[in-house]
Amino acid sequence: MRLVWELFRVAWAVGCLPVGALLLVVVVFSGFNLPFFLGLASGEDLVIRWLFWVLVLYFVGGGWLFSRVNQSYAARLRRMVAGYQAEGFHPQVEVFAKINDAYIGVDLQSKRLLAYPVGQDAHLFRLDEIRSWRILPVGKSNHRLELLTSDLAIPTFSLALKTADVANTEARLYAIFST
Structure with a gap:
Protein backbone atom coordinates (compact mmCIF):
# COMPACT_ATOMS: atom_id res chain seq x y z
CA MET A 1 0.00 0.00 0.00
CA ARG A 2 2.92 2.27 0.76
CA LEU A 3 4.14 2.01 -2.84
CA VAL A 4 0.67 2.81 -4.18
CA TRP A 5 0.53 6.00 -2.09
CA GLU A 6 4.01 6.93 -3.26
CA LEU A 7 2.90 6.43 -6.87
CA PHE A 8 -0.15 8.66 -6.27
CA ARG A 9 2.05 11.27 -4.58
CA VAL A 10 4.43 11.37 -7.55
CA ALA A 11 1.56 11.47 -10.05
CA TRP A 12 -0.04 14.34 -8.14
CA ALA A 13 3.24 16.27 -7.96
CA VAL A 14 3.92 15.77 -11.66
CA GLY A 15 0.32 16.69 -12.45
CA CYS A 16 0.70 19.97 -10.55
CA LEU A 17 2.77 21.44 -13.39
CA PRO A 18 0.16 21.20 -16.19
CA VAL A 19 -2.70 21.88 -13.78
CA GLY A 20 -0.90 24.98 -12.51
CA ALA A 21 -0.31 26.16 -16.07
CA LEU A 22 -3.97 25.58 -16.92
CA LEU A 23 -5.03 27.43 -13.77
CA LEU A 24 -2.84 30.38 -14.76
CA VAL A 25 -4.38 30.40 -18.24
CA VAL A 26 -7.90 30.35 -16.79
CA VAL A 27 -7.12 33.22 -14.41
CA VAL A 28 -5.40 35.32 -17.09
CA PHE A 29 -8.14 34.82 -19.69
CA SER A 30 -10.80 35.76 -17.18
CA GLY A 31 -8.96 39.00 -16.42
CA PHE A 32 -8.04 38.14 -12.82
CA ASN A 33 -11.72 38.57 -11.95
CA LEU A 34 -11.65 37.45 -8.30
CA PRO A 35 -15.28 38.48 -7.55
CA PHE A 36 -16.38 36.22 -10.41
CA PHE A 37 -14.42 33.23 -9.07
CA LEU A 38 -15.83 33.79 -5.58
CA GLY A 39 -19.37 33.87 -6.96
CA LEU A 40 -19.94 37.53 -6.07
CA ALA A 41 -20.30 38.67 -9.68
CA SER A 42 -21.67 37.06 -12.81
CA GLY A 43 -21.20 37.75 -16.47
CA GLU A 44 -18.67 35.21 -17.67
CA ASP A 45 -19.22 31.59 -18.52
CA LEU A 46 -19.90 29.45 -15.43
CA VAL A 47 -17.75 26.67 -16.90
CA ILE A 48 -14.71 28.89 -16.32
CA ARG A 49 -15.67 29.33 -12.65
CA TRP A 50 -16.11 25.59 -12.20
CA GLN A 71 -0.37 11.52 9.66
CA SER A 72 -1.76 7.99 9.37
CA TYR A 73 1.74 6.65 8.64
CA ALA A 74 3.04 8.51 11.70
CA ALA A 75 0.26 7.09 13.90
CA ARG A 76 0.94 3.57 12.64
CA LEU A 77 4.67 3.98 13.34
CA ARG A 78 3.98 5.21 16.86
CA ARG A 79 1.70 2.21 17.52
CA MET A 80 4.36 -0.15 16.20
CA VAL A 81 7.05 1.42 18.40
CA ALA A 82 4.70 1.29 21.40
CA GLY A 83 4.30 -2.45 20.79
CA TYR A 84 8.06 -2.93 20.81
CA GLN A 85 8.36 -0.74 23.93
CA ALA A 86 5.92 -3.07 25.70
CA GLU A 87 8.34 -5.89 24.85
CA GLY A 88 11.30 -4.06 26.42
CA PHE A 89 12.67 -1.97 23.56
CA HIS A 90 13.22 1.61 24.81
CA PRO A 91 14.79 3.81 22.12
CA GLN A 92 16.98 6.70 23.20
CA VAL A 93 17.42 7.83 19.58
CA GLU A 94 14.53 7.89 17.10
CA VAL A 95 14.66 8.95 13.47
CA PHE A 96 11.46 9.28 11.46
CA ALA A 97 11.61 9.49 7.69
CA LYS A 98 10.65 12.58 5.74
CA ILE A 99 7.13 11.35 5.02
CA ASN A 100 6.75 9.18 8.14
CA ASP A 101 6.90 5.94 6.17
CA ALA A 102 10.13 4.63 7.72
CA TYR A 103 11.68 4.58 11.17
CA ILE A 104 14.93 3.87 12.99
CA GLY A 105 15.09 3.57 16.76
CA VAL A 106 18.24 2.86 18.78
CA ASP A 107 18.09 1.34 22.25
CA LEU A 108 21.53 1.83 23.76
CA GLN A 109 20.84 -0.23 26.89
CA SER A 110 19.94 -3.41 25.03
CA LYS A 111 22.29 -2.50 22.10
CA ARG A 112 19.58 -2.98 19.48
CA LEU A 113 18.40 -0.98 16.49
CA LEU A 114 14.81 -1.20 15.24
CA ALA A 115 14.34 -0.55 11.52
CA TYR A 116 11.00 -0.28 9.74
CA PRO A 117 10.07 -1.27 7.03
CA VAL A 118 12.32 -4.19 6.25
CA GLY A 119 10.28 -6.19 3.80
CA GLN A 120 6.78 -5.73 5.15
CA ASP A 121 7.65 -5.65 8.84
CA ALA A 122 10.07 -4.19 11.37
CA ILE A 130 25.68 -2.21 11.76
CA ARG A 131 28.91 -1.97 9.78
CA SER A 132 28.66 1.63 8.66
CA TRP A 133 26.23 4.44 8.05
CA ARG A 134 26.19 7.55 5.92
CA ILE A 135 23.96 10.46 5.04
CA LEU A 136 23.93 11.25 1.34
CA PRO A 137 22.53 14.34 -0.36
CA VAL A 138 19.95 13.37 -2.95
CA GLY A 139 19.04 16.33 -5.12
CA LYS A 140 18.96 19.89 -3.87
CA SER A 141 17.11 19.54 -0.57
CA ASN A 142 16.78 15.83 0.12
CA HIS A 143 19.02 13.52 2.11
CA ARG A 144 19.10 9.77 2.56
CA LEU A 145 20.37 7.91 5.61
CA GLU A 146 21.85 4.53 4.71
CA LEU A 147 22.83 1.81 7.15
CA LEU A 148 25.04 -1.03 5.94
CA ALA A 160 14.73 9.80 3.47
CA LEU A 161 15.53 12.52 6.00
CA LYS A 162 14.04 15.94 6.47
CA THR A 163 16.62 18.61 5.70
CA ALA A 164 16.18 20.13 9.15
CA ASP A 165 16.97 16.77 10.80
CA VAL A 166 20.21 16.00 8.95
CA ALA A 167 22.72 17.68 11.28
CA ASN A 168 21.02 16.45 14.46
CA THR A 169 20.70 12.89 13.16
CA GLU A 170 24.29 12.84 11.98
CA ALA A 171 25.56 14.02 15.38
CA ARG A 172 23.47 11.47 17.28
CA LEU A 173 24.49 8.55 15.05
CA TYR A 174 28.15 9.59 15.17
CA ALA A 175 27.97 9.58 18.98
CA ILE A 176 26.42 6.10 18.99
CA PHE A 177 28.57 4.35 16.40
CA SER A 178 31.91 6.06 17.05
CA THR A 179 32.40 4.21 20.35
Whole structure:
Protein backbone atom coordinates (compact mmCIF):
# COMPACT_ATOMS: atom_id res chain seq x y z
CA MET A 1 0.00 0.00 0.00
CA ARG A 2 2.92 2.27 0.76
CA LEU A 3 4.14 2.01 -2.84
CA VAL A 4 0.67 2.81 -4.18
CA TRP A 5 0.53 6.00 -2.09
CA GLU A 6 4.01 6.93 -3.26
CA LEU A 7 2.90 6.43 -6.87
CA PHE A 8 -0.15 8.66 -6.27
CA ARG A 9 2.05 11.27 -4.58
CA VAL A 10 4.43 11.37 -7.55
CA ALA A 11 1.56 11.47 -10.05
CA TRP A 12 -0.04 14.34 -8.14
CA ALA A 13 3.24 16.27 -7.96
CA VAL A 14 3.92 15.77 -11.66
CA GLY A 15 0.32 16.69 -12.45
CA CYS A 16 0.70 19.97 -10.55
CA LEU A 17 2.77 21.44 -13.39
CA PRO A 18 0.16 21.20 -16.19
CA VAL A 19 -2.70 21.88 -13.78
CA GLY A 20 -0.90 24.98 -12.51
CA ALA A 21 -0.31 26.16 -16.07
CA LEU A 22 -3.97 25.58 -16.92
CA LEU A 23 -5.03 27.43 -13.77
CA LEU A 24 -2.84 30.38 -14.76
CA VAL A 25 -4.38 30.40 -18.24
CA VAL A 26 -7.90 30.35 -16.79
CA VAL A 27 -7.12 33.22 -14.41
CA VAL A 28 -5.40 35.32 -17.09
CA PHE A 29 -8.14 34.82 -19.69
CA SER A 30 -10.80 35.76 -17.18
CA GLY A 31 -8.96 39.00 -16.42
CA PHE A 32 -8.04 38.14 -12.82
CA ASN A 33 -11.72 38.57 -11.95
CA LEU A 34 -11.65 37.45 -8.30
CA PRO A 35 -15.28 38.48 -7.55
CA PHE A 36 -16.38 36.22 -10.41
CA PHE A 37 -14.42 33.23 -9.07
CA LEU A 38 -15.83 33.79 -5.58
CA GLY A 39 -19.37 33.87 -6.96
CA LEU A 40 -19.94 37.53 -6.07
CA ALA A 41 -20.30 38.67 -9.68
CA SER A 42 -21.67 37.06 -12.81
CA GLY A 43 -21.20 37.75 -16.47
CA GLU A 44 -18.67 35.21 -17.67
CA ASP A 45 -19.22 31.59 -18.52
CA LEU A 46 -19.90 29.45 -15.43
CA VAL A 47 -17.75 26.67 -16.90
CA ILE A 48 -14.71 28.89 -16.32
CA ARG A 49 -15.67 29.33 -12.65
CA TRP A 50 -16.11 25.59 -12.20
CA LEU A 51 -12.84 24.89 -14.00
CA PHE A 52 -11.07 27.35 -11.70
CA TRP A 53 -12.45 25.66 -8.57
CA VAL A 54 -11.72 22.15 -9.85
CA LEU A 55 -8.10 23.14 -10.48
CA VAL A 56 -7.79 24.85 -7.09
CA LEU A 57 -9.27 21.78 -5.39
CA TYR A 58 -6.71 19.62 -7.21
CA PHE A 59 -3.93 21.49 -5.41
CA VAL A 60 -5.62 21.88 -2.04
CA GLY A 61 -7.22 18.44 -2.01
CA GLY A 62 -4.00 16.69 -2.99
CA GLY A 63 -2.03 18.54 -0.33
CA TRP A 64 -4.67 17.75 2.30
CA LEU A 65 -4.91 14.09 1.26
CA PHE A 66 -1.17 13.52 1.43
CA SER A 67 -0.87 15.30 4.77
CA ARG A 68 -3.58 12.95 6.14
CA VAL A 69 -1.76 9.93 4.70
CA ASN A 70 1.45 11.20 6.33
CA GLN A 71 -0.37 11.52 9.66
CA SER A 72 -1.76 7.99 9.37
CA TYR A 73 1.74 6.65 8.64
CA ALA A 74 3.04 8.51 11.70
CA ALA A 75 0.26 7.09 13.90
CA ARG A 76 0.94 3.57 12.64
CA LEU A 77 4.67 3.98 13.34
CA ARG A 78 3.98 5.21 16.86
CA ARG A 79 1.70 2.21 17.52
CA MET A 80 4.36 -0.15 16.20
CA VAL A 81 7.05 1.42 18.40
CA ALA A 82 4.70 1.29 21.40
CA GLY A 83 4.30 -2.45 20.79
CA TYR A 84 8.06 -2.93 20.81
CA GLN A 85 8.36 -0.74 23.93
CA ALA A 86 5.92 -3.07 25.70
CA GLU A 87 8.34 -5.89 24.85
CA GLY A 88 11.30 -4.06 26.42
CA PHE A 89 12.67 -1.97 23.56
CA HIS A 90 13.22 1.61 24.81
CA PRO A 91 14.79 3.81 22.12
CA GLN A 92 16.98 6.70 23.20
CA VAL A 93 17.42 7.83 19.58
CA GLU A 94 14.53 7.89 17.10
CA VAL A 95 14.66 8.95 13.47
CA PHE A 96 11.46 9.28 11.46
CA ALA A 97 11.61 9.49 7.69
CA LYS A 98 10.65 12.58 5.74
CA ILE A 99 7.13 11.35 5.02
CA ASN A 100 6.75 9.18 8.14
CA ASP A 101 6.90 5.94 6.17
CA ALA A 102 10.13 4.63 7.72
CA TYR A 103 11.68 4.58 11.17
CA ILE A 104 14.93 3.87 12.99
CA GLY A 105 15.09 3.57 16.76
CA VAL A 106 18.24 2.86 18.78
CA ASP A 107 18.09 1.34 22.25
CA LEU A 108 21.53 1.83 23.76
CA GLN A 109 20.84 -0.23 26.89
CA SER A 110 19.94 -3.41 25.03
CA LYS A 111 22.29 -2.50 22.10
CA ARG A 112 19.58 -2.98 19.48
CA LEU A 113 18.40 -0.98 16.49
CA LEU A 114 14.81 -1.20 15.24
CA ALA A 115 14.34 -0.55 11.52
CA TYR A 116 11.00 -0.28 9.74
CA PRO A 117 10.07 -1.27 7.03
CA VAL A 118 12.32 -4.19 6.25
CA GLY A 119 10.28 -6.19 3.80
CA GLN A 120 6.78 -5.73 5.15
CA ASP A 121 7.65 -5.65 8.84
CA ALA A 122 10.07 -4.19 11.37
CA HIS A 123 13.43 -5.78 12.09
CA LEU A 124 15.65 -5.62 15.16
CA PHE A 125 19.38 -5.42 14.51
CA ARG A 126 22.10 -5.73 17.13
CA LEU A 127 24.27 -2.61 17.12
CA ASP A 128 27.33 -4.70 16.29
CA GLU A 129 25.56 -5.79 13.05
CA ILE A 130 25.68 -2.21 11.76
CA ARG A 131 28.91 -1.97 9.78
CA SER A 132 28.66 1.63 8.66
CA TRP A 133 26.23 4.44 8.05
CA ARG A 134 26.19 7.55 5.92
CA ILE A 135 23.96 10.46 5.04
CA LEU A 136 23.93 11.25 1.34
CA PRO A 137 22.53 14.34 -0.36
CA VAL A 138 19.95 13.37 -2.95
CA GLY A 139 19.04 16.33 -5.12
CA LYS A 140 18.96 19.89 -3.87
CA SER A 141 17.11 19.54 -0.57
CA ASN A 142 16.78 15.83 0.12
CA HIS A 143 19.02 13.52 2.11
CA ARG A 144 19.10 9.77 2.56
CA LEU A 145 20.37 7.91 5.61
CA GLU A 146 21.85 4.53 4.71
CA LEU A 147 22.83 1.81 7.15
CA LEU A 148 25.04 -1.03 5.94
CA THR A 149 24.64 -4.24 7.94
CA SER A 150 26.42 -7.56 8.24
CA ASP A 151 23.10 -9.41 7.87
CA LEU A 152 23.22 -11.07 4.44
CA ALA A 153 19.43 -11.12 4.15
CA ILE A 154 19.24 -7.37 4.80
CA PRO A 155 22.50 -5.78 3.63
CA THR A 156 21.24 -2.18 3.64
CA PHE A 157 18.49 -0.08 5.14
CA SER A 158 17.77 3.49 4.11
CA LEU A 159 15.28 6.26 4.72
CA ALA A 160 14.73 9.80 3.47
CA LEU A 161 15.53 12.52 6.00
CA LYS A 162 14.04 15.94 6.47
CA THR A 163 16.62 18.61 5.70
CA ALA A 164 16.18 20.13 9.15
CA ASP A 165 16.97 16.77 10.80
CA VAL A 166 20.21 16.00 8.95
CA ALA A 167 22.72 17.68 11.28
CA ASN A 168 21.02 16.45 14.46
CA THR A 169 20.70 12.89 13.16
CA GLU A 170 24.29 12.84 11.98
CA ALA A 171 25.56 14.02 15.38
CA ARG A 172 23.47 11.47 17.28
CA LEU A 173 24.49 8.55 15.05
CA TYR A 174 28.15 9.59 15.17
CA ALA A 175 27.97 9.58 18.98
CA ILE A 176 26.42 6.10 18.99
CA PHE A 177 28.57 4.35 16.40
CA SER A 178 31.91 6.06 17.05
CA THR A 179 32.40 4.21 20.35
